[in-house]
Amino acid sequence: MSRINYIMIILIAIIIITVGVLSLNQSSDIEHVDKPRVVVTILPQAEFIEKIAGDKVSITTMVPPGASPHTYEPRPSQIKEVAEAKMYAKVGTGLDFELVWMNKIIETNPTMLIIDSSKGIQLIETETEYEEHETIEHEHGRVDPHIWLSPKNAIIMVENLYEGLVIIDPENKEYYLKNKDAYIDTLKELDSALTQTFSRLKTKKFMVYHDSWSYLAYDYGLEQIPIEKEGKEPTPEGIANLIDQALKNNITIIFASPEFEIQTAKTIAEEIGGSVILISPLEKDYIENLKRISDEISKPALKEK
Numbered sequence: 001m002s003r004i005n006y007i008m009i010i011l012i013a014i015i016i017i018t019v020g021v022l023s024l025n026q027s028s029d030i031e032h033v034d035k036p037r038v039v040v041t042i043l044p045q046a047e048f049i050e051k052i053a054g055d056k057v058s059i060t061t062m063v064p065p066g067a068s069p070h071t072y073e074p075r076p077s078q079i080k081e082v083a084e085a086k087m088y089a090k091v092g093t094g095l096d097f098e099l100v101w102m103n104k105i106i107e108t109n110p111t112m113l114i115i116d117s118s119k120g121i122q123l124i125e126t127e128t129e130y131e132e133h134e135t136i137e138h139e140h141g142r143v144d145p146h147i148w149l150s151p152k153n154a155i156i157m158v159e160n161l162y163e164g165l166v167i168i169d170p171e172n173k174e175y176y177l178k179n180k181d182a183y184i185d186t187l188k189e190l191d192s193a194l195t196q197t198f199s200r201l202k203t204k205k206f207m208v209y210h211d212s213w214s215y216l217a218y219d220y221g222l223e224q225i226p227i228e229k230e231g232k233e234p235t236p237e238g239i240a241n242l243i244d245q246a247l248k249n250n251i252t253i254i255f256a257s258p259e260f261e262i263q264t265a266k267t268i269a270e271e272i273g274g275s276v277i278l279i280s281p282l283e284k285d286y287i288e289n290l291k292r293i294s295d296e297i298s299k300p301a302l303k304e305k
């Protein structure tokens with residue numbers, strides 16, 4: 001008996017030591033990574049950085065999958081990662097997350113390079129007619145923050161991110177340049193594909209729950225009809241009006257995104273005998289996501305023929 005106990009104790013000791021050594025190894029791995037850390041606000045920016053820098057940088061994305069950049073609050077572990085970062089690439093368009101947290105982020109790490117991804121992009125001012133019955137003062141001068149959803153803007157964002165990466169890591173400039181040019185070529189192909197697809201459409205209007213697609217609409221001659229505007233649900237009158245517009249324009253699909261509630265989109269879809277399609281404005285695989293929305297927008301029009 002005591003011999004078995006003795007063996008058991010030794011076995012347990014070995015297990016404890018092994019686990020301890022393994023976890024020590026893991027933590028020292030993390031500490032010994034001397035890649036520069038780059039922080040971004042949203043996943044499409046992380047995708048752009050990854051396409052340029054490969055695995056030569058560590059990337060932290062502040063707004064995780066499934067969360068909304070209009071409401072998300074960072075976790076303490078993310079603020080820690082900000083503290084050791086070399087660069088923060090903000091979207092730069094007044095996205096709520098940045099409006100609320102950017103000062104705190106800069107305070108946490110005052111020496112890190114701040115890149116404005118929107119530099120050189122022509123911003124679209126949000127319409128205020130929808131809010132006429134309310135106080136519109138606070139909306140004055142607001143711009144639509146969702147610049148990344150047009151490939152034409154994505155190209156400019158990639159250029160801005162590249163410039164930042166070269167500043168924090170000049171040794172890898174050649175590598176970054178080659179990758180950046182290759183990715184911009186792919187974005188240009190996407191741009192021509194979208195131009196072709198959308199120019200053939202008879203119905204240029206599409207209905208979405210969250211008003212995030214105005215840059216896509218503007219660049220490709222489409223018109224986005226949003227259900228929610230500036231974060232507000234429509235009134236029953238508003239819903240009746242939307243149903244009317246959908247019927248008049250042969251709209252059969254309503255785009256909703258997993259980051260937002262979809263009940264109103266469902267209600268309208270039922271009323272028009274259409275369906276709801278979930279598509280996120282924040283999907284990391286940027287090119288696939290844009291191809292998907294282009295396919296979905298053009299599908300009903302192709303059926304008409």
Ligand SMILES: [Zn+2]
Nearest residue numbers: 070146210212
């Ligand atoms: Zn949004």
